[in-house]
Amino acid sequence: MAELKALCMKCRQKGPEFQMQTMKNPVVSKNEKGRYSAKGACATCGGNMFKFLSTADGEAMM
Ligand SMILES: [Zn+2]
Numbered sequence: 001m002a003e004l005k006a007l008c009m010k011c012r013q014k015g016p017e018f019q020m021q022t023m024k025n026p027v028v029s030k031n032e033k034g035r036y037s038a039k040g041a042c043a044t045c046g047g048n049m050f051k052f053l054s055t056a057d058g059e060a061m062m
Helices: 055-061
Strands: 005-007 019-030 036-042 047-055
Touching: 005 036, 005 047, 019 047, 019 055, 036 055, 047 055
Parallel strands: none
Antiparallel strands: 005 019, 019 036, 036 047
């Protein structure tokens, strides 16, 4: 599976270089509009993460 990076609200407070963190155990889902999203945990602080995915990325990760 490709590595997912997402904005972490907690790590973001440490500075701009900490904004994008690797998402652990991402769970990909598709909403009623056909939009893919991923939920997971920040690899750095363990906080919850959420990210919208492109259709191509979402289909690749399902
Ligand atoms: Zn974090």
